[in-house]
Amino acid sequence: MNKALFIDRDGTINHDCPYCKDPKDLRIYDDAVDIIKDFRKRGFLIVIVTNQSGINRGYFSEAEFEKFNSALLKELEREGAKVDAVYHCPHRPDEGCLCRKPGTGLLLQAARDLDIDLNSSFVVGDRDDVDGEMARRLGMKYMIIKHNESS
Template structure:
Protein backbone atom coordinates (compact mmCIF):
# COMPACT_ATOMS: atom_id res chain seq x y z
CA UNK A 1 0.00 0.00 0.00
CA UNK A 2 1.38 3.39 -1.01
CA UNK A 3 0.66 5.60 2.00
CA UNK A 4 1.55 9.21 2.89
CA UNK A 5 0.89 10.64 6.35
CA UNK A 6 0.24 14.38 6.45
CA UNK A 7 0.05 16.91 9.25
CA UNK A 8 -2.96 19.21 8.90
CA UNK A 9 -2.46 22.74 10.28
CA UNK A 10 0.40 24.51 8.51
CA UNK A 11 0.79 21.68 5.98
CA UNK A 12 -2.63 21.43 4.28
CA UNK A 13 -4.34 24.52 5.67
CA UNK A 14 -3.27 27.88 7.06
CA UNK A 15 -2.35 27.70 10.74
CA UNK A 16 -2.97 30.21 13.51
CA UNK A 17 -1.49 30.78 16.95
CA UNK A 18 -5.12 31.30 18.00
CA UNK A 19 -6.01 27.78 16.70
CA UNK A 20 -8.28 26.89 13.81
CA UNK A 21 -11.65 26.63 15.58
CA UNK A 22 -14.33 26.64 12.86
CA UNK A 23 -14.95 25.77 9.21
CA UNK A 24 -14.82 29.50 8.43
CA UNK A 25 -11.26 29.66 9.80
CA UNK A 26 -10.19 26.52 7.91
CA UNK A 27 -8.51 27.72 4.70
CA UNK A 28 -6.43 25.47 2.44
CA UNK A 29 -2.90 26.57 1.61
CA UNK A 30 -2.38 27.44 -2.08
CA UNK A 31 -1.89 24.26 -4.11
CA UNK A 32 -2.26 21.88 -1.14
CA UNK A 33 -5.55 20.27 -2.16
CA UNK A 34 -4.36 19.91 -5.75
CA UNK A 35 -1.19 18.25 -4.42
CA UNK A 36 -3.21 15.68 -2.47
CA UNK A 37 -5.32 14.98 -5.57
CA UNK A 38 -2.13 14.44 -7.63
CA UNK A 39 -0.84 12.03 -5.00
CA UNK A 40 -4.17 10.15 -5.06
CA UNK A 41 -4.13 9.94 -8.86
CA UNK A 42 -0.58 8.52 -8.67
CA UNK A 43 -1.88 5.73 -6.43
CA UNK A 44 -1.07 7.16 -3.00
CA UNK A 45 -3.43 6.90 -0.04
CA UNK A 46 -3.31 9.99 2.18
CA UNK A 47 -3.97 10.05 5.90
CA UNK A 48 -3.86 12.94 8.36
CA UNK A 49 -2.20 12.76 11.80
CA UNK A 50 -2.93 15.97 13.70
CA UNK A 51 -2.68 17.33 17.23
CA UNK A 52 -5.97 19.09 17.99
CA UNK A 53 -5.34 20.32 21.52
CA UNK A 54 -7.98 23.03 20.98
CA UNK A 55 -10.46 20.26 21.84
CA UNK A 56 -8.77 19.52 25.17
CA UNK A 57 -8.45 23.25 25.85
CA UNK A 58 -12.20 23.75 25.25
CA UNK A 59 -11.67 26.14 22.31
CA UNK A 60 -13.94 24.13 20.00
CA UNK A 61 -15.92 20.89 20.12
CA UNK A 62 -15.91 17.68 18.08
CA UNK A 63 -18.86 18.92 16.00
CA UNK A 64 -16.78 21.94 14.92
CA UNK A 65 -13.79 19.71 14.15
CA UNK A 66 -16.02 17.43 12.09
CA UNK A 67 -17.40 20.47 10.24
CA UNK A 68 -13.83 21.60 9.43
CA UNK A 69 -13.03 18.16 8.09
CA UNK A 70 -16.28 18.05 6.10
CA UNK A 71 -15.25 21.33 4.45
CA UNK A 72 -11.78 19.91 3.72
CA UNK A 73 -13.26 16.72 2.22
CA UNK A 74 -15.71 18.70 0.07
CA UNK A 75 -13.04 21.07 -1.27
CA UNK A 76 -10.69 18.16 -1.86
CA UNK A 77 -13.36 16.17 -3.68
CA UNK A 78 -13.87 19.13 -6.02
CA UNK A 79 -10.17 18.78 -6.93
CA UNK A 80 -10.58 15.04 -7.55
CA UNK A 81 -8.77 14.05 -4.35
CA UNK A 82 -9.47 12.44 -1.02
CA UNK A 83 -8.13 11.92 2.48
CA UNK A 84 -8.55 8.27 3.42
CA UNK A 85 -8.70 8.89 7.18
CA UNK A 86 -8.14 11.60 9.77
CA UNK A 87 -6.43 10.64 13.02
CA UNK A 88 -6.23 13.33 15.69
CA UNK A 89 -5.13 13.75 19.28
CA UNK A 90 -7.86 15.60 21.21
CA UNK A 91 -5.78 16.06 24.36
CA UNK A 92 -4.17 19.16 25.84
CA UNK A 93 -0.40 18.99 26.39
CA UNK A 94 -0.73 18.32 30.13
CA UNK A 95 -2.96 15.24 29.81
CA UNK A 96 -0.04 12.83 29.37
CA UNK A 97 -1.52 10.85 26.48
CA UNK A 98 0.45 8.68 24.06
CA UNK A 99 -1.19 10.07 20.92
CA UNK A 100 0.06 13.67 21.09
CA UNK A 101 2.89 14.28 18.65
CA UNK A 102 5.91 14.03 19.13
CA UNK A 103 4.86 10.67 20.60
CA UNK A 104 4.03 8.04 17.96
CA UNK A 105 0.56 6.99 19.19
CA UNK A 106 -1.35 8.38 16.19
CA UNK A 107 1.07 6.64 13.85
CA UNK A 108 0.61 3.35 15.72
CA UNK A 109 -3.16 3.79 15.28
CA UNK A 110 -2.66 4.36 11.54
CA UNK A 111 -0.49 1.23 11.22
CA UNK A 112 -3.11 -0.81 13.09
CA UNK A 113 -6.06 0.55 11.10
CA UNK A 114 -4.43 -0.07 7.71
CA UNK A 115 -2.54 -3.23 8.71
CA UNK A 116 0.78 -1.86 7.47
CA UNK A 117 4.33 -1.42 8.68
CA UNK A 118 5.13 2.30 8.48
CA UNK A 119 8.85 1.76 7.78
CA UNK A 120 9.76 4.16 4.99
CA UNK A 121 6.28 5.72 4.81
CA UNK A 122 6.63 9.44 4.06
CA UNK A 123 5.43 11.75 6.83
CA UNK A 124 4.99 15.40 5.88
CA UNK A 125 4.70 18.21 8.39
CA UNK A 126 5.60 21.80 9.09
CA UNK A 127 7.21 21.21 12.47
CA UNK A 128 9.65 19.12 14.46
CA UNK A 129 6.98 17.26 16.46
CA UNK A 130 5.32 15.99 13.26
CA UNK A 131 8.57 14.48 12.05
CA UNK A 132 9.69 13.12 15.43
CA UNK A 133 6.42 11.22 15.82
CA UNK A 134 6.70 9.79 12.32
CA UNK A 135 10.34 8.80 12.68
CA UNK A 136 9.56 7.07 16.00
CA UNK A 137 7.17 4.88 13.98
CA UNK A 138 9.72 4.24 11.19
CA UNK A 139 8.54 6.92 8.75
CA UNK A 140 10.64 8.95 6.31
CA UNK A 141 10.64 12.65 7.40
CA UNK A 142 9.68 15.52 5.08
CA UNK A 143 9.45 19.15 6.23
CA UNK A 144 7.41 21.70 4.29
CA UNK A 145 8.34 25.38 4.49
CA UNK A 146 4.77 26.45 5.17
CA UNK A 147 3.19 27.11 8.56
CA UNK A 148 5.83 26.78 11.29
CA UNK A 149 8.31 25.45 8.73
CA UNK A 150 8.49 28.85 6.98
CA UNK A 151 11.08 29.99 9.55
CA UNK A 152 13.61 27.63 7.93
CA UNK A 153 13.30 29.04 4.41
CA UNK A 154 16.88 29.70 3.26
CA UNK A 155 18.33 28.24 6.47
CA UNK A 156 19.90 24.97 7.52
CA UNK A 157 17.71 22.83 9.77
CA UNK A 158 18.81 22.59 13.40
CA UNK A 159 20.42 19.32 14.51
CA UNK A 160 17.27 18.56 16.51
CA UNK A 161 15.54 17.57 13.24
CA UNK A 162 15.72 13.86 12.37
CA UNK A 163 18.61 12.72 10.18
CA UNK A 164 17.60 12.47 6.55
CA UNK A 165 14.84 15.09 6.76
CA UNK A 166 14.05 16.30 3.26
CA UNK A 167 12.86 19.88 2.88
CA UNK A 168 10.21 20.98 0.36
CA UNK A 169 8.83 24.45 -0.38
CA UNK A 170 5.24 23.25 0.20
CA UNK A 171 2.96 20.24 -0.13
CA UNK A 172 2.84 20.68 -3.92
CA UNK A 173 6.64 20.49 -4.15
CA UNK A 174 6.62 17.37 -1.95
CA UNK A 175 3.97 15.74 -4.18
CA UNK A 176 6.04 16.52 -7.29
CA UNK A 177 9.13 15.03 -5.65
CA UNK A 178 7.38 11.85 -4.44
CA UNK A 179 5.63 11.20 -7.75
CA UNK A 180 8.91 11.71 -9.64
CA UNK A 181 10.79 9.38 -7.23
CA UNK A 182 8.11 6.71 -7.68
CA UNK A 183 8.27 7.02 -11.47
CA UNK A 184 12.07 6.70 -11.41
CA UNK A 185 11.89 3.64 -9.13
CA UNK A 186 9.23 2.04 -11.34
CA UNK A 187 11.31 2.66 -14.49
CA UNK A 188 14.36 1.10 -12.86
CA UNK A 189 12.45 -2.01 -11.77
Protein backbone atom coordinates (compact mmCIF):
# COMPACT_ATOMS: atom_id res chain seq x y z
CA MET A 1 0.00 0.00 0.00
CA ASN A 2 0.95 3.60 -0.52
CA LYS A 3 1.34 6.38 1.99
CA ALA A 4 0.20 9.89 1.13
CA LEU A 5 0.44 13.50 2.11
CA PHE A 6 -3.10 14.90 1.94
CA ILE A 7 -2.68 18.61 1.60
CA ASP A 8 -5.24 21.41 1.51
CA ARG A 9 -5.10 23.91 -1.35
CA ASP A 10 -6.38 27.44 -0.60
CA GLY A 11 -4.57 29.06 2.31
CA THR A 12 -2.11 26.17 2.53
CA ILE A 13 -0.41 25.82 -0.88
CA ASN A 14 -1.58 29.11 -2.37
CA HIS A 15 -2.75 32.40 -0.90
CA ASP A 16 -6.50 32.26 -0.37
CA CYS A 17 -8.38 34.74 -2.58
CA PRO A 18 -10.99 33.65 -1.28
CA TYR A 19 -12.87 31.60 -3.89
CA CYS A 20 -9.80 31.55 -6.11
CA LYS A 21 -10.63 31.08 -9.77
CA ASP A 22 -8.43 33.39 -11.83
CA PRO A 23 -4.94 31.99 -12.53
CA LYS A 24 -3.70 35.61 -12.33
CA ASP A 25 -4.38 35.44 -8.58
CA LEU A 26 -2.19 32.37 -8.09
CA ARG A 27 0.50 32.97 -5.48
CA ILE A 28 2.18 29.90 -4.02
CA TYR A 29 3.71 29.81 -0.55
CA ASP A 30 7.38 28.81 -0.55
CA ASP A 31 7.01 26.73 2.60
CA ALA A 32 4.25 24.65 0.99
CA VAL A 33 6.60 23.84 -1.88
CA ASP A 34 9.21 22.73 0.64
CA ILE A 35 6.72 20.53 2.50
CA ILE A 36 5.58 18.82 -0.72
CA LYS A 37 9.17 18.23 -1.87
CA ASP A 38 10.12 16.83 1.53
CA PHE A 39 7.22 14.35 1.60
CA ARG A 40 7.85 13.30 -2.02
CA LYS A 41 11.46 12.59 -1.18
CA ARG A 42 10.28 10.34 1.65
CA GLY A 43 8.09 8.32 -0.72
CA PHE A 44 4.67 9.84 -0.05
CA LEU A 45 2.09 10.35 -2.79
CA ILE A 46 0.96 13.97 -2.85
CA VAL A 47 -2.83 14.38 -2.91
CA ILE A 48 -4.61 17.73 -2.74
CA VAL A 49 -7.97 17.63 -0.94
CA THR A 50 -9.94 20.85 -1.30
CA ASN A 51 -13.38 22.26 -0.54
CA GLN A 52 -14.62 24.21 -3.56
CA SER A 53 -18.14 25.25 -2.64
CA GLY A 54 -17.70 28.21 -5.00
CA ILE A 55 -18.69 25.74 -7.75
CA ASN A 56 -22.15 24.96 -6.39
CA ARG A 57 -22.58 28.50 -5.07
CA GLY A 58 -22.31 29.51 -8.74
CA TYR A 59 -19.19 31.66 -8.23
CA PHE A 60 -17.21 29.66 -10.79
CA SER A 61 -17.57 26.58 -12.95
CA GLU A 62 -15.85 23.19 -12.80
CA ALA A 63 -13.93 24.30 -15.90
CA GLU A 64 -12.68 27.44 -14.15
CA PHE A 65 -11.74 25.35 -11.13
CA GLU A 66 -9.75 23.03 -13.43
CA LYS A 67 -8.07 25.99 -15.11
CA PHE A 68 -6.86 27.49 -11.83
CA ASN A 69 -5.80 24.04 -10.69
CA SER A 70 -3.77 23.26 -13.74
CA ALA A 71 -1.92 26.57 -13.41
CA LEU A 72 -1.19 25.64 -9.79
CA LEU A 73 -0.04 22.10 -10.65
CA LYS A 74 2.16 23.32 -13.48
CA GLU A 75 3.84 25.88 -11.23
CA LEU A 76 4.37 23.33 -8.46
CA GLU A 77 5.86 20.83 -10.88
CA ARG A 78 8.19 23.52 -12.22
CA GLU A 79 9.43 23.97 -8.65
CA GLY A 80 9.98 20.23 -8.21
CA ALA A 81 6.84 19.73 -6.11
CA LYS A 82 4.77 17.42 -8.31
CA VAL A 83 1.24 16.54 -7.18
CA ASP A 84 -0.16 13.07 -7.90
CA ALA A 85 -3.90 13.70 -7.59
CA VAL A 86 -6.49 16.33 -6.71
CA TYR A 87 -9.83 15.60 -5.03
CA HIS A 88 -12.35 18.39 -4.59
CA CYS A 89 -15.78 18.83 -3.05
CA PRO A 90 -18.03 21.15 -5.10
CA HIS A 91 -20.92 21.19 -2.61
CA ARG A 92 -22.29 23.98 -0.47
CA PRO A 93 -22.42 23.41 3.30
CA ASP A 94 -26.24 23.10 3.20
CA GLU A 95 -26.11 20.16 0.75
CA GLY A 96 -25.12 17.75 3.50
CA CYS A 97 -22.59 15.80 1.44
CA LEU A 98 -20.01 13.46 2.93
CA CYS A 99 -17.06 14.93 1.04
CA ARG A 100 -16.96 18.52 2.32
CA LYS A 101 -14.14 18.75 4.86
CA PRO A 102 -14.11 18.13 7.78
CA GLY A 103 -16.09 15.25 6.29
CA THR A 104 -13.84 12.37 5.35
CA GLY A 105 -15.30 11.47 1.94
CA LEU A 106 -12.49 12.90 -0.19
CA LEU A 107 -9.84 11.12 1.83
CA LEU A 108 -11.64 7.79 1.82
CA GLN A 109 -12.22 8.00 -1.94
CA ALA A 110 -8.56 8.79 -2.59
CA ALA A 111 -7.50 5.95 -0.31
CA ARG A 112 -9.64 3.51 -2.29
CA ASP A 113 -8.55 4.83 -5.69
CA LEU A 114 -4.84 4.99 -4.95
CA ASP A 115 -4.45 2.12 -2.47
CA ILE A 116 -3.40 4.42 0.37
CA ASP A 117 -2.89 3.31 3.95
CA LEU A 118 -4.32 6.16 6.03
CA ASN A 119 -2.44 5.10 9.17
CA SER A 120 0.91 5.79 7.55
CA SER A 121 -0.34 8.96 5.84
CA PHE A 122 -0.38 12.60 6.89
CA VAL A 123 -2.67 15.64 6.62
CA VAL A 124 -1.47 19.24 6.23
CA GLY A 125 -3.80 22.23 6.15
CA ASP A 126 -4.33 25.75 7.45
CA ARG A 127 -7.53 25.22 9.45
CA ASP A 128 -7.84 23.14 12.55
CA ASP A 129 -11.66 23.08 12.37
CA VAL A 130 -11.54 21.78 8.77
CA ASP A 131 -8.31 19.96 7.96
CA GLY A 132 -7.40 19.12 11.55
CA GLU A 133 -10.89 17.89 12.36
CA MET A 134 -10.95 15.68 9.24
CA ALA A 135 -7.68 14.08 10.31
CA ARG A 136 -8.89 13.55 13.87
CA ARG A 137 -12.03 11.79 12.65
CA LEU A 138 -9.81 9.21 10.98
CA GLY A 139 -7.19 9.09 13.73
CA MET A 140 -4.55 10.41 11.35
CA LYS A 141 -1.42 12.42 11.99
CA TYR A 142 -1.72 16.05 10.91
CA MET A 143 -0.12 19.45 11.01
CA ILE A 144 -1.78 22.87 10.84
CA ILE A 145 0.45 25.48 9.24
CA LYS A 146 0.19 29.23 9.56
CA HIS A 147 2.00 31.25 6.90
CA ASN A 148 3.32 34.65 7.48
CA GLU A 149 1.80 36.75 4.74
CA SER A 150 5.07 37.93 3.23
CA SER A 151 6.33 34.39 2.44
